[in-house]
Amino acid sequence: MKNSLRSHKWFYGANETGLLHKGALWSAGIDMDNYHGQPIIGIANTWSQLNNCNMSLKNVAEEVKKGIHEAGGIALEFPVISLGEELMKPSAMLYRNLLSIDVEENIRAYPIDGVILLGNCDKTVPGLLMGAVSANMPIIQLNAGPKEVGIHKGKRLGSGTDLWKYWDKLRVGEIDEKEWNDIGKALSCGFGACNTMGTASTMNGLLEALGLMPLGMSTLPVTSEKRKQLNIESGKRIVQMVHDQLTPDKILTIQAFSNAISTLLAIGGSTNAIIHLTAIAGRLSLPIFPNLFDELGRKVPCITNVQPNGALLIDEFNEAGGIPSVLNSISEFLHLDALTYTGLSLRNSLQSLEKIDIKDAILELKSPLKSTPTLAVLKGNLAPNGAVIKVSAASAELLTHKGKAVVFENYDHMLDTIDDDGLIVDKDSVLVLKNAGPVGVPGMPEWGMIPVPKKLKAQGVNDMVRISDSRMSGTSFGTVILHVAPEAAVGGVLAIVKNGDLISINVPNRSIELHVSPEEIDKRFKSIIPKEKIHKRGYPALYIKEVTQANKGCDFDFLIPKNESERIFVEPIVGRS
Secondary structure, three states: OOOOOOOHHHHOOOOOHHHHHHHHHHHOOOOHHHOOOOOEEEEEEOOOOOOHHHOOHHHHHHHHHHHHHHOOOEEEEEEOOOOOOOOOOOOHHHHHHHHHHHHHHHHHHOOOOEEEEEOOOOOHHHHHHHHHHHHOOOEEEEOOOEOOOEEEOOEEEOOOHHHHHHHHHHHOOOOOHHHHHHHHHHHOOOOOEOOOOOHHHHHHHHHHHHOOOOOOOOOOOOOOHHHHHHHHHHHHHHHHHHHHOOOHHHHOOHHHHHHHHHHHHHOOOOOHHHHHHHHHHHHOOOOOOOHHHHHHHOOOOEOEOEOOOOOEOHHHHHHOOHHHHHHHHOHHHOOOOOEOOOOOEHHHHHHOOOOOOOOOOEOOOOOOOEOOOOOEEEEEOOEEEEEEEOHHHOOHHHOEEEEEEEEEOOHHHHHHHOOOOOOOOOOOOEEEEOOOOOOOOOOOOOOOOOOOOHHHHOOOOOOOEEEEOOOOOOOOOOOEEEOOOOOHHHOOHHHHOOOOOEEEEEOOOOEEEEOOOHHHHHHHHHOOOOOOOOOOOHHHHHHHHHEOOHHHOOOEHHHOOOOHHHHOOOOOOOOOO
């Protein structure tokens, strides 16, 4: 064997298999005549026509290949499953862990020395990273950028956020079906991810803070020339990372996750990031939930004036300097010595960038868009393992609240009754949705922003306390308590809540309580009749069996290392197939 590169096990075999493996690549059009032991760089691509957010990744892959070849590496692109948030049902979240397995096992089984991860849409981003982290091979992650801004009656439309607002207008008769369809066409404005601070923008931005994506890349337009150059440079850089053996475990330290969480708070990012960061950190045996989220949530204000917290869109945020400007603004909260994929510290990487002083989209710490806490983890008898609330998107007057529960046993029940004139509900009620968690659906869809009942909307009520074991879109807003753990479907207290029960939340005290005696709770549990599982085979059955609760990132239990030895990436035996 010529040297220690992993791929050499395939191509410098001591028997006929070395030639066989070279032949496989010759057949695929790869010039192995000029192979002299160069690094093999995999490009994991989530391109799919089922996922419009990711369709420009074909072009990104070609630009990355150019850089890899210029640096002397060999590029091998391979497909992995694409998680299209808009079309995939019941939720792309159901398949995030499957994508992570797809990535890890492709890396394990093939002659790959380093990987470029290509994603854009919500769950593709963490799914790619989870798998690559478990493989612990040099990685850089790239995105494709946000979509263009649609216009309706002169108004710039934010993906998701404005959709929910116009949906409420349609429900109460303020707009008609024709205008509703016009809005839909205006929102469908080409390739790219949501142009608000939804989960895609959040997670891609956090990759910059984690040190795995070029600074400033996440918010660049899809067609940006600067984006193309960064793609090429990343192709060059990954080859050097292989030579330097710069693996994810050297970059993704507890300090890097602290930086990502501080950034999440400063941008008013999606609550989905809490689950995703927890899952990624879990692959490295780094505990970050709930303590790190709550600790930093008390310190770091929201300074980004972007929907759904603010008024602007991602293109305006990009013009203000994007994530690097946020990092510079919150530098006092960051671990600036954290290593990045460049081989430099975050401090050195930021110093090399031009500073932009535009304060419409990114405000100063002394005058933030939303003061602390920006995020809170609540605990109590209703959520002993925690529930989360995005305080920056909630109504201040509802952060301390007590009201009677209006209970929906599942999502269909909620849809069937939420706008019923006979629904017993008032503005002080607490809307409760059960059986919408990881196991309950399965897949924990984004159903947590329960609509305000139509009859209350007509009275001018725009927000209510809402509680569920579900998630909500990063583009959503309101006083919405999510990720209740344990969920109803696995025996959480949420399962026994009844109409009329008093529930209180106290965000300043980080509490959430069901005001029912322990004896009554026990009595109700004994009367529950277990439901037969719908999924008895296939991937959904595996998901239900292995998925952890939200406080552990909804990862599969068998993918989370229980000790240091379980983090070791087991190499295949390379020989005759």
